[in-house]
Amino acid sequence: MTIPQITLGPPASQPRVSRRTLLKGSVAAAVAIGAAALPSACSAAVKQSASGTPSGPFRKGRVIDCHAHLNHHSRATWEADDRKLIEAADKLGIDQLCCSTLTPRWPATADGFRECNHWTDDGMRRFPGRVLGYCYVNPGYGREALEEIHRYVGDHGFIGIKLYNEYTCTEPVVFPIVELAIELGVPILHHAGHSHYFVEDQPRMSDGGHLAELARRYPEAMLICAHICGGGDWEWTIKALRNTPSVLLDTSGSVTDEGTVEMAAAVVGVDRLVFGCDSSMTAGVGKIRAANLSTQDKQKILGENMTKLLGKRKA
Amino acid sequence: MIIDVNAYLGHFAFRRLRHNTAAAMLALMDSRKIDKAVVSSASAITYRNAQAGNEELAEEVRGHGDRLIPYAVINPFYAGWQDDLQICHEQFGMAGLRLYPKWHNYQLSSPCCRELVDAATERGMVISIPIRVEDNRQRSWLLNVPDVPLEEIVELVRAHPKARFILLNGIGYTGSPLGRKDNGLPSNYAVELSRLSAVLANELGQLITNLGAERLIFGTGMPFNYPDPALVKLEVLDAGEADKEKIRSQNAMTWLRL
Numbered sequence: 001m002t003i004p005q006i007t008l009g010p011p012a013s014q015p016r017v018s019r020r021t022l023l024k025g026s027v028a029a030a031v032a033i034g035a036a037a038l039p040s041a042c043s044a045a046v047k048q049s050a051s052g053t054p055s056g057p058f059r060k061g062r063v064i065d066c067h068a069h070l071n072h073h074s075r076a077t078w079e080a081d082d083r084k085l086i087e088a089a090d091k092l093g094i095d096q097l098c099c100s101t102l103t104p105r106w107p108a109t110a111d112g113f114r115e116c117n118h119w120t121d122d123g124m125r126r127f128p129g130r131v132l133g134y135c136y137v138n139p140g141y142g143r144e145a146l147e148e149i150h151r152y153v154g155d156h157g158f159i160g161i162k163l164y165n166e167y168t169c170t171e172p173v174v175f176p177i178v179e180l181a182i183e184l185g186v187p188i189l190h191h192a193g194h195s196h197y198f199v200e201d202q203p204r205m206s207d208g209g210h211l212a213e214l215a216r217r218y219p220e221a222m223l224i225c226a227h228i229c230g231g232g233d234w235e236w237t238i239k240a241l242r243n244t245p246s247v248l249l250d251t252s253g254s255v256t257d258e259g260t261v262e263m264a265a266a267v268v269g270v271d272r273l274v275f276g277c278d279s280s281m282t283a284g285v286g287k288i289r290a291a292n293l294s295t296q297d298k299q300k301i302l303g304e305n306m307t308k309l310l311g312k313r314k315a
Numbered sequence: 316m317i318i319d320v321n322a323y324l325g326h327f328a329f330r331r332l333r334h335n336t337a338a339a340m341l342a343l344m345d346s347r348k349i350d351k352a353v354v355s356s357a358s359a360i361t362y363r364n365a366q367a368g369n370e371e372l373a374e375e376v377r378g379h380g381d382r383l384i385p386y387a388v389i390n391p392f393y394a395g396w397q398d399d400l401q402i403c404h405e406q407f408g409m410a411g412l413r414l415y416p417k418w419h420n421y422q423l424s425s426p427c428c429r430e431l432v433d434a435a436t437e438r439g440m441v442i443s444i445p446i447r448v449e450d451n452r453q454r455s456w457l458l459n460v461p462d463v464p465l466e467e468i469v470e471l472v473r474a475h476p477k478a479r480f481i482l483l484n485g486i487g488y489t490g491s492p493l494g495r496k497d498n499g500l501p502s503n504y505a506v507e508l509s510r511l512s513a514v515l516a517n518e519l520g521q522l523i524t525n526l527g528a529e530r531l532i533f534g535t536g537m538p539f540n541y542p543d544p545a546l547v548k549l550e551v552l553d554a555g556e557a558d559k560e561k562i563r564s565q566n567a568m569t570w571l572r573l
Contacts, residue, residue: 231451257449
């Protein structure tokens, strides 16, 4: 069975790897090591998609990359690179990608994030049903940031808000953004990382501890701690978020340390894990495929948890 | 057949490793249909006397020589390394080395290191160099060990054309002479794929074009890393089955002289 052909763009020169093929070895693997079956969540997604286009915007069984990016248009190859992202998703059995477009330099200006959101909106049209948009803002722009969220989440159907490192998430300037996200019923994907040294080029970067503090202030907010495998001390991050049930942990990032997903599942529970790649595509898929978790748990991580989150959007 | 040139046994000082005994590693390999793996001691990375790690490894792989291929970790600035090299090669049957110049605090260009490379080459041993052990951003507060700069590797391979090098856990080769076509360097090094991209930038595909599929080798980084990300790379790589088979096992058999 091939990947559902609901994408645009030219066909790959090689036959695409089907999700079923991709996962077959893993199921054998799980049996061999006495683990629960590996990611037939993807197989479920294949079954759902076999008829062609998805049956609805938030159908069951989808594989959703909760952390993806479209390319800034200052990049000469942005259009081809965006297409490569969709082709990679096709090869890896990813149905939908929750994308933001970020400015190449920070802090983002209001004009800068407006341009980015316009391009994300354009990406949703270029890849209908595949790209879901996050509205990226710099909270320092206050009213302009809130207007941008109203425009793109309220009017253009973006699924959430993306915050980067302009401010630590516990700074009061961020609170109106969180309150608006609560009002709209959408998640905030927040850049985060924890290193045991001062990260000079990101002095206001948030970490799991900051997100836990924000969650205690706004327990009704739907927060996603970005890329626990993004290079910081993931054990620290997972432990920092143990007691904040409203914070989900995004598994994306280039780090493929063995045991990460299992520890996160054991400490915070699988209901709080959401699959992501953040452009590290084979790392993102491979670590979920490898994790010693049940099929049901993997289904939750690969798409069900994110689907549930997106279903909380208020009209 | 799949041969993994980048695996480890033992403990790592800064993180708990699972699947790090011979029995557990073999079970993990079975589960992924990986037939053979080159293993070295993870403990030797941070032991002052790396030879103690080699001794532990030799004990651990005993009886599993058909599948676990032990490599020695040698620090050429530590007393008695020549004896250690001889013991590892002649008594323990270790057919190759892993070098950790940044963890063991020496320069690849130093005379001691050059002497070790020559001695290993004289013995026909493969010299593998992990560019990193783990992502530097998650480092302990106790230390800051940088990745091995690719420029230092360039000089090393140039200076030792008869040596055979396998570069592990690296990335960014296409931005270095190491990954460029007609780079004027000897063809005495192969590149392991565990950190290379197979989609988007597709560095793996670029290296096949620039260097030839013969210079790419499969590896996972187990048990530091999950094996599946590396396996997935091969599955989605836009390359012919003949090239994939070279990368999966044939090149390793040639380079390791199996």
